Amino acid sequence: MNSKGYLKHIAYDSVVFGFSGEKLKILIMKYHNTGLFALPGGFVKYDEDLNDAVRRGLKERTGLDNIYLEQFYAFGSVARYKPEIMETIMKANNQSLEGYSWLLDRFISVAYYALINYEDVVPTPDALSDSCDWYALDELPNLMLDHADIVAKALQTLRDNLERKLVGMNLLPTLFTMKELQKVYEAILGEKLHRGTFQRKILSLGILKRHEKQYSGAAHKAPFLYSFEQK
Amino acid sequence: MNSKGYLKHIAYDSVVFGFSGEKLKILIMKYHNTGLFALPGGFVKYDEDLNDAVRRGLKERTGLDNIYLEQFYAFGSVARYKPEIMETIMKANNQSLEGYSWLLDRFISVAYYALINYEDVVPTPDALSDSCDWYALDELPNLMLDHADIVAKALQTLRDNLERKLVGMNLLPTLFTMKELQKVYEAILGEKLHRGTFQRKILSLGILKRHEKQYSGAAHKAPFLYSFEQK
DNA sequence: TTAATATTGTCGCAAATTGAGACAATAAGT
DNA sequence: ACTTATTGTCTCAATTTGCGACAATATTAA
Numbered sequence: 001m002n003s004k005g006y007l008k009h010i011a012y013d014s015v016v017f018g019f020s021g022e023k024l025k026i027l028i029m030k031y032h033n034t035g036l037f038a039l040p041g042g043f044v045k046y047d048e049d050l051n052d053a054v055r056r057g058l059k060e061r062t063g064l065d066n067i068y069l070e071q072f073y074a075f076g077s078v079a080r081y082k083p084e085i086m087e088t089i090m091k092a093n094n095q096s097l098e099g100y101s102w103l104l105d106r107f108i109s110v111a112y113y114a115l116i117n118y119e120d121v122v123p124t125p126d127a128l129s130d131s132c133d134w135y136a137l138d139e140l141p142n143l144m145l146d147h148a149d150i151v152a153k154a155l156q157t158l159r160d161n162l163e164r165k166l167v168g169m170n171l172l173p174t175l176f177t178m179k180e181l182q183k184v185y186e187a188i189l190g191e192k193l194h195r196g197t198f199q200r201k202i203l204s205l206g207i208l209k210r211h212e213k214q215y216s217g218a219a220h221k222a223p224f225l226y227s228f229e230q231k
Numbered sequence: 232m233n234s235k236g237y238l239k240h241i242a243y244d245s246v247v248f249g250f251s252g253e254k255l256k257i258l259i260m261k262y263h264n265t266g267l268f269a270l271p272g273g274f275v276k277y278d279e280d281l282n283d284a285v286r287r288g289l290k291e292r293t294g295l296d297n298i299y300l301e302q303f304y305a306f307g308s309v310a311r312y313k314p315e316i317m318e319t320i321m322k323a324n325n326q327s328l329e330g331y332s333w334l335l336d337r338f339i340s341v342a343y344y345a346l347i348n349y350e351d352v353v354p355t356p357d358a359l360s361d362s363c364d365w366y367a368l369d370e371l372p373n374l375m376l377d378h379a380d381i382v383a384k385a386l387q388t389l390r391d392n393l394e395r396k397l398v399g400m401n402l403l404p405t406l407f408t409m410k411e412l413q414k415v416y417e418a419i420l421g422e423k424l425h426r427g428t429f430q431r432k433i434l435s436l437g438i439l440k441r442h443e444k445q446y447s448g449a450a451h452k453a454p455f456l457y458s459f460e461q462k
Numbered sequence: 463t464t465a466a467t468a469t470t471g472t473c474g475c476a477a478a479t480t481g482a483g484a485c486a487a488t489a490a491g492t
Numbered sequence: 493a494c495t496t497a498t499t500g501t502c503t504c505a506a507t508t509t510g511c512g513a514c515a516a517t518a519t520t521a522a
Contacts (some may be wrong), residue, residue, distance in 0.1 A: 137518060
């Protein structure tokens with residue numbers, strides 16, 4: 001334990017997925033005066049569950065409780081140990097290293113991904129960072145350390161879990177159209193899906209509840225709205 | 232860092248699967264004079280990759296290099312912090328706590344599963360343990376801490392990965408029959424599979440190489456032997 | 463009012479995959 | 493030769509999937 005009550009050598013990083021403009025986006029932080037971009041992360045308090053630490057951090061960054069959260073890998077190579085980077089961040093913030101030398105030590109980072117409804121979130125920077133903003137997956141800035149690897153592995157895991165864990169609906173508002181859901185699946189998988197087949201498949205799962213139609217004002221048939229039926 | 236050069240608060244545990252007698256088995260250690268059973272685990276050196284630490288430990292426990300290894304979860308609840316258990320183990324070994332107080336601290340454990348050829352292994356205890364032996368999954372002793380949860384999650388992950396990662400053949404010798412491979416799949420999935428369907432499916436993957444027949448001396452047609460075709 | 467247009471819900475059909483049994487072809491033992 | 497257990501493969505039905513088609517809207521334009 002150190003003076004701040006955090007476990008040494010252990011950090012977490014989170015890949016927070018949202019869906020907007022037909023694209024998958026993630027939250028990226030930018031540190032003051034450094035040009036460094038990073039995933040939102042944090043540390044684990046001495047008397048706190050690892051999972052709770054991540055939820056606490058996500059709550060601060062997004063304002064949301066009860067997020068869909070999945071742990072997917074612990075990154076533990078020696079190559080990711082670059083104390084000079086953390087030193088740069090601290091110095092750029094005029095932060096004394098006094099009492100914070102533990103931050104310059106080696107960390108193993110447990111990575112999580114979260115799925116949230118884009119509209120519900122107000123991204124919030126922390127004390128060390130300028131900004132916390134959404135970036136589309138294909139327009140990410142250069143990320144520090146191995147954070148690009150973490151994002152890649154998060155996306156891969158999300159794809160693998162797509163059908164198995166019925167993950168799609170966590171990225172949408174309570175009510176959504178079939179087309180919107182299909183766009184989410186396409187963004188995650190990175191490929192077009194056949195409309196008829198997709199609709200049939202999803203409906204056959206029996207997990208959607210159909211609501212009244214949505215009149216968009218556009219010159220065509222109005223689609224039904226659906227919600228995710230809780231078991 | 233501590234006097235032994237290990238990272239504080241970080242451990243790993245491994246679920247080492249082998250296949251014998253038509254059953255899945257795993258390696259379990261028993262600590263001297265305590266009646267405590269545990270998964271093989273260990274710690275990470277200060278200048279060592281997490282994955283390398285696990286391979287090092289597995290090499291000591293099984294004698295094998297180049298093991299099929301998969302990380303599946305980091306267990307980090309506060310509930311698993313029970314210093315009195317580690318103290319019991321140390322005392323039962325007349326080990327002084329001098330310089331080892333870090334062992335009584337809280338640990339987050341990164342769990343891995345390994346798949347190995349049962350016949351290739353001579354289970355080897357370490358300094359603190361009586362024995363390191365195979366136990367069938369349905370005949371496990373009571374495991375300490377949350378190790379039973381770790382085993383359950385390992386099995387679940389193995390099942391989920393079964394087709395996706397073509398995992399079955401790592402549990403068999405180089406040459407094996409189709410029936411043996413089917414038994415492995417059945418043991419992992421916990422259900423019977425249809426013989427014809429299984430054979431057709433596996434062969435259609437195009438990853439098996441067929442060799443000469445195996446004459447078992449039994450009163451029936453001899454099966455072909457197969458090996459896993461490396462890409 | 464009627465026609466044009468874009469999009470939706472659903473259906474039909476062919477292709478592919480899966481589940482389950484059947485049958486001929488063995489290796490021994492009797 | 494006859495019996496028995498097991499293997500490799502096949503067939504056929506049932507199910508799932510890929511893909512296009514069609515009727516049913518909601519709105520705008522004529």
